[in-house]
Amino acid sequence: MTTTANATAFTPAALQHLIGNGTAPRLLDVRTPGEFQTSHIPGAYNVPLDTLREHRGELRRHLDEDVVLICRSGARASQAEQALAEVGLPNLRVLDGGMMAWEASGAPVNRGPERWELERQVRLIAGSVVLVSGxxxxxxxxxxxxxxAIGAGLTFAAVSNTCAMGMMLSKLPYNRGPRTDIRTVVASLRDRS
Known part of the structure; x- marks a missing residue:
């Protein structure tokens, strides 16, 4: 566990240690299915943030052990942590630095077809709109x-730790990838218990 401002953050090294010892917690990756398909930690379950928020009560009934939440950098995972904590789920951790830190540490990753990350897409769209309007x-x-207006939106996104443009872009077919079926995820969680 790290001593950062987020007391529930878990370092990639700590997670690798648990996985290596055979005591891996449940890994919930809250990125879009497209991002998950591009790269994810072996053994992780893909439960996009919107799906997690919508079905958090149902997920709560099947997550009775330690859970590590994963996203690209930690921001969406922190939002997922808050949503699950609201339904009384204990033992939540956020992968410190997300997939970026996991990959930088040289930890194992399952890879699929390459896609641009949402953050990169937001930078492209926002930068293009600002350039063209200028x-x-x-x-x-x-x-x-x-x-x-785009600058104001980006400022609000930073202050509120949300991104309306990113949420809109995540709905595009390019980013959706295969649809996450919550029943399949719950069945997988139940089978592992």
Whole structure:
């Protein structure tokens, strides 16, 4: 366990140690199915954040042991931790640094087809809108305010630790990947008990 501001964070090294000892906790990856399909920790279950929030009561009944929540960097996993804590699930941890830290540590990863991560897609869309509105703003008065609105949205996203653009982009077919069936996830959790 780390001594960072998030007392429930779990380092990749600590998780690797538990997996190596055969005492691995349940691993819930809350990224989109597309992100999960690209790369994930072996043995992890994909329960996208929206699905987790919607079915957290049902998941609660099947998660009676330690749980480590995983996302790209830790932000969505922290939101998942809060949602599961609200239904009384104890023993929650967040993988400190998410998949980025896991991969950087050289830990094993199951890989699928490459996709751009949501954060990279947000940077592309936001940057393109700001660039285009800035250029067009030289010729059409007021268009530059679109870029200002995008900047305000990004600032709000940072302060609130949410991202409306990212949530919208996650709904695109490119990002959805195979649909997560909560019944299959629950059955897998039940079978492992």
């Amino acid at each position: 250029v067009v703003g030289f010729f059409v008065p007021g268009v530059h305010l679109i870029g200002t």
